[in-house]
Amino acid sequence: MIAEIGAFALILALALSVAQAGLSFAGRMRRSSALAGAGEGAAIAAFLGVAGAFAALMHAFVVSDFSVANVAMNSHSEKPLLYRVAGTWGSHEGSMLLWCLALTGFGAAVAGLGRTLPRGLRALTVGTQGLLGTVFLAYTVFASNPLARVLQPPVEGRSLNPLLQDPALAVHPPFLYAGYVGMSVVFSLAVAALIEGRVDAAWSRWVRPWALAAWSLLTVGITLGSFWAYYELGWGGWWFWDPVENASFMPWLIATALLHSAIVTEKRGALAGWTVFLALAAFTFSMLGAFLVRSGVLTSVHAFAVDPTRGVLLLIILGLTSGSAFALFAWRAPTLGQGGMFAPVSRESALVLNNILLAAATATVLLGTLYPLIREAMSGEAISVGPPYFNLTFTPLMAALLILLPIGPLLAWKRGDAGGAVKRLQIAVAVAVVAAVAVGLLVAPRNTWGALGVALGGWLIAGALAEIAERTRAFRAPWAETRRRLTGLPRGAWGMTLAHLGLGVFVLGAVFEVSWKVEAAEALPVGGALDVGGYHVRLAAVQGVNGPNYDVDRGTVVVTRAGAPVCEVQPERRLYLAGGQTTSEVGICYRGLSHLYIVLGEQRDGGAFLVRAYWNPWASLIFLGPVIMGLGGLVSLSDRRLRLGVGRRRKEPAT
Amino acid sequence: MLLFWAVAGVLAAAAAGLILMRAAGAAGEAAAADPAPVLYKRQLSEIGDLVDRGLMGEAERKGAEAEAARRLLAASDRIEAPWSADPRARAAVLVAVCAAPALALGLYLKLGAAGLQDQPYETRVAAWQGANLDSLTPPQLAAVMRKVTSERPNDPEGLRLLGMVESASDNPIAAVRALRRAAQLAPGNADIWRQLGEAEVVAGGGKMGAGAETAFNRVLALSPGDAGARFYLARGKAEAGRTAEAVADLRGLLAAMPAGDPRRAVVEQEVARIEGRPAGPTADPQQLAMIRGMVASLAAKLEADPDNPDGWVRLVRAYAVLGDTAKRDAAYSKARAKYAGQPAVLQQLDEAARAETMR
Helix, strand or coil: CHHHHHHHHHHHHHHHHHHHHHHHHHHHHHCEHHHHHHHHHHHHHHHHHHHHHHHHHHHHHHCCCCCEHHHHHHCCCCCCHHHHHHHHHCCHHHHHHHHHHHHHHHHHHHHHHHHHCCHHHHHHHHHHHHHHHHHHHHHHHHHCCCCCECCCCCCCCCCCCHHHCCHHHHHHHHHHHHHHHHHHHHHHHHHHHHHHCCCCHHHHHHHHHHHHHHHHHHHHHHHHHHHHHHHHCCCCCCCCCCHHHHHHHHHHHHHHHHHHHHHHHHHHCCCHHHHHHHHHHHHHHHHHHHHHHHCCCCCCCCCCCCCHHHHHHHHHHHHHHHHHHHHHHHHHHHHCCCCCCCCCCCHHHHHHHHHHHHHHHHHHHHHHHHHHHHHHHHHCCCCCCCHHHHHHHHHHHHHHHHHHCCCHHHCCCCCCCHHHHHHHCHHHHHHHHHHHHHHHHHCCCCCHHHHHHHHHHHHHHHHHHHHHHHHCCCCCCCHHHHHHHHHHCCHHHHHHHHHHHHHHHHHHHHHHHHHHCEEEEEEECCCCEEEECCEEEEEEEEEEEECCCEEEEEEEEEEEECCEEEEEECCEEEEECCCCCEEEECEEEEECCEEEEEEEEEECCCCCEEEEEEEECCHHHHHHHHHHHHHHHHHHHCCHHHCCCHHHHCCCCCC | CHHHHHHHHHHHHHHHHHHHHHHHHHHHCCCCCCCHHHHHHHHHHHHHHHHHCCCCCHHHHHHHHHHHHHHHHHHHHCCCCCCECCHHHHHHHHHHHHHHHHHHHHHHHHHCCCCCCCCCHHHHHHHHHHCCHHHCCHHHHHHHHHHHHHHCCCCHHHHHHHHHHHHHCCCHHHHHHHHHHHHHHCCCCHHHHHHHHHHHHHHCCCCCCHHHHHHHHHHHHHCCCCHHHHHHHHHHHHHCCCHHHHHHHHHHHHHHCCCCCCCHHHHHHHHHHHHCCCCCCCCCHHHHHHHHHHHHHHHHHHHHCCCCHHHHHHHHHHHHHHCCHHHHHHHHHHHHHHCCCCHHHHHHHHHHHCCCCCC
């Protein structure tokens, strides 16, 4: 019965989303508080309905109820509990339900927390959110019902793709989806502002917390996915420019641009049209990602759907929602105000440049992702666009952005002093030069691009710190003064510093890993050894073990350096019983910031195992950097200035 | 059934209640002010704050303050048409509150399966355990045996049975796993070792691997002269290219078999195959009829539950092997259309359709 209650709750949520849209728009048109309030009630009820359906599906997965078709297709009674729970969103249908849960959740959040939004804007935002909910819930209910039943349930389920049975991947989709779908609020706010004809500083301040929250969640989600790819796929890499990775990266790039352009709109009232455009584009890219993953046009572990008609439906949804929003934009944008003027060298100009570079970078990623698909559809010829393309297009744009990044925050609004800013960054310049020279001289083999990349990372980190030092007059004013200024800095400023610092940390790790990674592969008998990056890697033993739903060849690998023991890791090769697929569990030996990464491959004739070992220097920074960035987003989100709460208003003097 | 509708009714009523509550609450706050001027005022006071803390210079201050003040004025000047507590709204909300659950009910009656009970795995296995074992299919028996062996993990006989039913349910990897555990627990039981060896051969795609060889050697050590073990070991030699040895071993096996032993035909056929001679008629009519029956039941099963790529591949291969080209082509094109988006399945289907016809 629980499954059927869930199915009913899902359909009820669809009906409530229709009511949410109708009541909210009618409320705005008639300026009726009661209707708008009813629309908000429907938004909250719709979220509770989807939450009920989600709980019912999770219950079906936990108790292995194979009379639910989705469970039969994607679960197995012997799967560990964590992966039965995670199986809820491990399939196309379940992940659509997660998408709807996030969508209605954000709608309910606007309805419940949006008290400080102007009436009309709030009603239109809730209404737009209701329209989005209607479209996606209708798609889920009619074309991808996760709670569809079968009358003759199979004895056993087909199980979840073993690659997805991993802790990082169990939590990666909720973060990613919360991030993707968080952009829907920004989208709805933009549509509402276009209808109201009101895009001003106040509006951008209302947009910022939602954009920040979505951006931070997306940052964490992408990082988790990348970390998973790093240690689960066993290819020794962490980013493959795979279309699915690009699909998550494009909304991130656009959201990053949006966060920066919204500052200009907030502080100076300028760039209003562009900010609205980005707000619409961010969710459009989220939906494009959803389409790419589900259309069957990609082959990847992420490619759920096998059914092109579902893909076409999603393409229609994408066209309708984004198409009408951009049409509204084309119609209403000319009425938006111009805002304040600014000089070519100013904080505003720096942020505009940031936006141009980020938008261009997004365009290159979009081209690199879609071109092979379009070409294959047109001529049937499969081509692959890989790292060489992105290294030539994306990387130079990003490098330019990163070189300019530390200068921007040191420029004044309206009219800045570029020379002064660079002068204040003397220390950062010095750090970058010293880093490049030191790396060039000390790290073998010589790698000029690597040294330049390390300089860039140093420049970013030192630049972020120099900016804080500048704002607090560190080393120039007495310590008491600096401390007073430090404690007085708004959280938003700390958030920015952390985000920029995190980017520098990431760049350091990425450059070091890419430039100086060493790999070795050999078929080793038990007792055999290979050398990589100065380490001696010996396959001491391989033992057969039974896992919960898989059999394991568990290697014991002993690592020594110049005879001294360093560590012992146990890479695994797993054979999943349902489906008979094999996966590898990488053994990673952490050496400071660097990783010694060991993969146990298949057994060759004669009993030797193929062992691959990688020395990935500073690889930890690749994942630490984005975590710092996400943290920066959350710190910025906690800035009281963003909380336009009712409670605070009481403290203002009455007028 | 009644409980289901009661719960569904409570859900719909709760949603309606929530809508009405928010509508009533919002009607009361009709006079709330536009928050924008408040925001600009705060922005203005923040400028002073920044200057106080020394984070903004005096020069910047003037411009920023002038701009914020201008915006404050503009925002305060904007007069929005008032929001009202329109009495007609109440009727509209009531209509929506009734229409939404009605729409949900209508859709659910069309899409849902009202009253269909949950079927948690544990409950189903318990029911099978209590049922007449003869009425169960091999996968159901395997589910029961998995439960039994998890309760008695050190019972080699239970594990041996589990291995048998796993083999019968087309799950050779699980069969090997169960039989390996059984063999560990009862290393002196030749039957278990023989079954393990056979399961290893099936799991290895019909080839003798190291695991199977070890198992059959154990059988011979425990039960010298065991026909099954000798047969498979000889086949392993043939696979390794030691043809003469293999044939000699098989001939030795034939010599040791009594004249009426039905297994002789299999061994003779194997000798012929190894020597490259055309074998005699492969399947006797009775056997062929049985195979045709199995294929027909697979076809019927796919008709009822068509979403089973492995099943389609097996069906196409079976028709190809039986030489039934018309049915093969029909099943092949049907499956191709069904799995058009899955190159992996298509490839398997192609291979299956090319399978050699049995003589």
